Amino acid sequence: MHEHRIILEPGSADKHYWRDLWKFRGLFGFLAWRDILVRYKQTTIGVAWSVIRPVLTLSVMAFLGWLFESKLPGDVPRLLLVGAATLPWTFFSTAFSEAANSLVANRNLLTKIYFPRLIVPASTVIVCLIDFLISFIILVLLMIFYQFAPDVKLLLLPFFLLLALVTAMGTGILIAALNVKYRDFRYIIPFIVQFGLYVSPVAFSSADIYESIRIPEALKLLYAMNPMVGVIDGFRWCILGGETALYIPGFLLSIGVSFFFLFIGIRYFRRTERGFADVI
Amino acid sequence: MSEPIISVEHLTKRYVIQHQTRGSYTALRDVITEKAKALFKKSDPAISSEEFLALNDVNFTVEAGDRVGMIGRNGAGKSTLLKILSRIVEPTKGRVVIDGRVASLLEVGTGFHPELTGRENIYLNGAILGMSRAEIASKFDEIVAFSEVENFLDTPVKRYSSGMYTRLAFAVAAHLESEILIVDEVLAVGDAAFQRKCLGKMESVASEGRTVLFVSHQMDAVQRLCNKGILLDKGTVVATGAMRDVVETYLQLNTQSASTFQIELPKGFRSEGAVAEWLSIEDEQGRPTNELPFGSPWQIRVRFQIDRPLENFIIAIGLVTLLDFPIRTTWSSLQTIAPGTYDAVFISDGIVLTSGQFKITLGLSVDLRNIHYIRDAGVLTVSDVATSNKDPRIISTGAGVIMNQMEVRVELIR
Numbered sequence: 001m002h003e004h005r006i007i008l009e010p011g012s013a014d015k016h017y018w019r020d021l022w023k024f025r026g027l028f029g030f031l032a033w034r035d036i037l038v039r040y041k042q043t044t045i046g047v048a049w050s051v052i053r054p055v056l057t058l059s060v061m062a063f064l065g066w067l068f069e070s071k072l073p074g075d076v077p078r079l080l081l082v083g084a085a086t087l088p089w090t091f092f093s094t095a096f097s098e099a100a101n102s103l104v105a106n107r108n109l110l111t112k113i114y115f116p117r118l119i120v121p122a123s124t125v126i127v128c129l130i131d132f133l134i135s136f137i138i139l140v141l142l143m144i145f146y147q148f149a150p151d152v153k154l155l156l157l158p159f160f161l162l163l164a165l166v167t168a169m170g171t172g173i174l175i176a177a178l179n180v181k182y183r184d185f186r187y188i189i190p191f192i193v194q195f196g197l198y199v200s201p202v203a204f205s206s207a208d209i210y211e212s213i214r215i216p217e218a219l220k221l222l223y224a225m226n227p228m229v230g231v232i233d234g235f236r237w238c239i240l241g242g243e244t245a246l247y248i249p250g251f252l253l254s255i256g257v258s259f260f261f262l263f264i265g266i267r268y269f270r271r272t273e274r275g276f277a278d279v280i
Numbered sequence: 281m282s283e284p285i286i287s288v289e290h291l292t293k294r295y296v297i298q299h300q301t302r303g304s305y306t307a308l309r310d311v312i313t314e315k316a317k318a319l320f321k322k323s324d325p326a327i328s329s330e331e332f333l334a335l336n337d338v339n340f341t342v343e344a345g346d347r348v349g350m351i352g353r354n355g356a357g358k359s360t361l362l363k364i365l366s367r368i369v370e371p372t373k374g375r376v377v378i379d380g381r382v383a384s385l386l387e388v389g390t391g392f393h394p395e396l397t398g399r400e401n402i403y404l405n406g407a408i409l410g411m412s413r414a415e416i417a418s419k420f421d422e423i424v425a426f427s428e429v430e431n432f433l434d435t436p437v438k439r440y441s442s443g444m445y446t447r448l449a450f451a452v453a454a455h456l457e458s459e460i461l462i463v464d465e466v467l468a469v470g471d472a473a474f475q476r477k478c479l480g481k482m483e484s485v486a487s488e489g490r491t492v493l494f495v496s497h498q499m500d501a502v503q504r505l506c507n508k509g510i511l512l513d514k515g516t517v518v519a520t521g522a523m524r525d526v527v528e529t530y531l532q533l534n535t536q537s538a539s540t541f542q543i544e545l546p547k548g549f550r551s552e553g554a555v556a557e558w559l560s561i562e563d564e565q566g567r568p569t570n571e572l573p574f575g576s577p578w579q580i581r582v583r584f585q586i587d588r589p590l591e592n593f594i595i596a597i598g599l600v601t602l603l604d605f606p607i608r609t610t611w612s613s614l615q616t617i618a619p620g621t622y623d624a625v626f627i628s629d630g631i632v633l634t635s636g637q638f639k640i641t642l643g644l645s646v647d648l649r650n651i652h653y654i655r656d657a658g659v660l661t662v663s664d665v666a667t668s669n670k671d672p673r674i675i676s677t678g679a680g681v682i683m684n685q686m687e688v689r690v691e692l693i694r
Binding site for chain 2: 004005006007008009010011024026027029030033034037038041042108109110111112113114115274275277278
């Protein structure tokens with residue numbers, strides 16, 4: 001009789017949250033499907049954009065790395081080194097900014113329909129993940145061109161992809177929730193993305209930082225706290241094989257920061273979620 | 281006695297609203313200086329926050345199978361209540377127990393995407409409203425048949441007419457499998473045929489034993505569809521019971537409440553001999569009325585002061601639609617007037633206005649020059665409930681502003 005009983009009280013939205021999230025999994029897929037479909041219909045070259053953007057970033061970053069004489073590990077071609085970093089970076093930057101803006105962009109849904117709000121940023125991240133998978137073709141082509149065979153470590157790539165997902169998701173939902181109440185964050189998001197590109201090892205490699213004698217230890221520590229350092233180093237380690245060494249303490253710190261953001265993000269999101277429709 | 285399907289206990293919703301305090305008259309200079317001041321001050325004393333109870337200790341129960349009509353003026357708290365029942369916003373205090381799945385339709389076409397086709401939008405909208413893919417697929421044909429857009433299923437909905445769009449959106453929501461259906465004023469859109477169809481659908485939903493909660497300003501629709509009524513006013517429940525009785529209470533509530541509009545003088549206003557004080561909307565016996573029954577005679581009374589003898593004095597009013605379209609202007613004859621307090625009463629003639637709201641502009645002039653001119657001095661509200669002794673030639677069709685029928689002659693030519 002009471003299988004569908006709902007009790008609404010202040011604070012009650014908490015109790016069945018994860019069960020509701022599961023119940024609304026269909027919506028999750030549909031929102032992602034909508035975003036992909038709409039982009040495909042609104043743009044002339046559609047999916048090609050998910051390849052063009054990383055290719056352009058890759059070219060510029062490789063040029064900068066060459067200009068500043070960033071070190072190449074072993075005989076890895078520069079384009080491959082930069083490519084292995086550009087793809088996760090592009091994924092992170094689009095997923096982060098799309099997720100952070102997703103709640104405000106879907107305001108009409110939030111004020112008219114009930115569903116666990118976490119679905120909105122999560123589905124935008126999934127759309128970006130699909131973009132990432134398409135853009136992976138760039139790396140495959142580069143590997144064929146340089147006749148570069150990856151070793152068995154490539155099988156660990158999904159783990160690092162998950163790490164990238166956690167990073168984008170954690171920071172994305174935190175900013176998304178903040179953005180609902182403080183629209184100032186709309187201006188901060190592009191800044192974070194731009195700034196992040198300079199402090200993440202895209203044009204250069206982490207070895208340039210850790211092996212430098214001019215950079216003080218404190219700055220190296222700060223560098224390691226950037227969660228994207230762990231993600232990108234991991235990608236390079238998987239794809240380029242033994243030629244790149246993984247700096248373990250920095251790598252672990254970076255993973256820790258990623259999960260810390262996910263934890264804080266979910267907590268803050270859950271705490272403020274109930275009031276979204278009131279303030280958005 | 282069966283257990284209620286919805287029970288609402290001591291439900292309260294509080295909002296904190298921030299607003300800037302300033303005079304009734306805004307000059308651009310003031311706006312600029314205020315903005316400039318705000319730049320240098322962290323907390324502007326002109327911005328104050330105020331608590332506002334959208335719902336204040338609301339209690340009621342709904343039995344399974346009831347069709348409940350929720351009525352009340354704008355701002356009475358109906359939408360807030362529906363949003364709480366639909367789990368969109370959270371109550372500040374109190375508790376609601378709902379024994380069943382809720383499908384709520386607070387807006388037609390929420391989540392419709394203009395670029396997607398009708399078919400794609402049915403799936404998307406169904407998912408947004410909580411249907412599974414299998415559920416949508418099994419109802420797909422029914423939805424399409426109801427919406428009458430078979431031939432345009434693969435056309436993006438941005439190319440749909442607004443009627444097609446509305447039909448499709450309502451069709452998806454109406455086919456939700458749920459014990460409770462919550463509908464907010466969606467029938468305000470769409471043409472008469474569509475409204476009939478929607479009402480019919482909601483009647484059949486109710487006849488299946490499902491519970492319907494319906495908010496509307498259309499008293500005839502509410503009375504036709506609902507057996508129970510809830511009247512909200514200023515966030516509290518004023519009446520519950522049989523729909524007919526609740527509608528009656530609502531109409532009385534409107535006639536009792538004040539209908540007088542005070543006229544505030546702008547800062548630095550200097551009298552040039554004549555100043556309007558207030559105006560009130562009255563029925564034909566001169567009783568102040570907040571909402572005039574459709575088709576009944578009315579009058580507007582304006583109280584004004586004359587503080588020096590004036591020649592060529594005129595008092596005039598204008599009726600303007602909410603969209604600022606002027607409908608009518610009417611004025612007193614030129615006269616010489618002595619100091620004193622006066623009432624000018626503008627009595628309606630045969631013109632029957634459609635239900636809705638009309639803004640009143642007021643002007644006092646001397647030698648055809650306005651000496652006291654007030655835009656939006658008051659609002660005249662014509663309700664959609666007609667008087668009982670209704671002239672058969674006056675029909676509230678909703679088309680146009682003037683509802684009188686003209687004399688029409690049909691002549692055979694050859």
